[in-house]
Amino acid sequence: xxxxxxxxxxxxxxxxxxxxxxxxxxxxxxxxxxxxxxxxxxxxxxxxxxxxxxxxxxxxxxxxxxxxxxxxxxxxxxxxxxxxxxxxxxxxxxxxxxxxxxxxxxxxxxxxxxxxxxxx
Numbered sequence: 556x557x558x559x560x561x562x563x564x565x566x567x568x569x570x571x572x573x574x575x576x577x578x579x580x581x582x583x584x585x586x587x588x589x590x591x592x593x594x595x596x597x598x599x600x601x602x603x604x605x606x607x608x609x610x611x612x613x614x615x616x617x618x619x620x621x622x623x624x625x626x627x628x629x630x631x632x633x634x635x636x637x638x639x640x641x642x643x644x645x646x647x648x649x650x651x652x653x654x655x656x657x658x659x660x661x662x663x664x665x666x667x668x669x670x671x672x673x674x675x
Contacts, residue, residue: 556586558593604668611654611672618658618665628658628665636669648674 558564567590574583605613616636622628640652654670 558589564593610675613670616667616669620664622665625658632667650674
């Protein structure tokens, strides 16, 4: 079994529980290793700070370690993360755009708070 999501993880735990109830737990050592590997995988530190539901959110983004100045962080953000709202003759295009962003320095590296909205 290849565990790639939380749903796969739940299925693996269910299978392991069933095997334990049937007395065949020793045959599932590989499954236990895969569960451990999935649970101990490296986690990204990026996270959603606030979610407005339908029309926007604020996300904390970890910028690459190679960036050493605030100006470099600003340039990187503008090149890779910034989303422009493009005018359209139609209403409610569903496009996502940057409302605002703030570059901060924390834990020895640069991060960005990124507020995004959606044209709904």
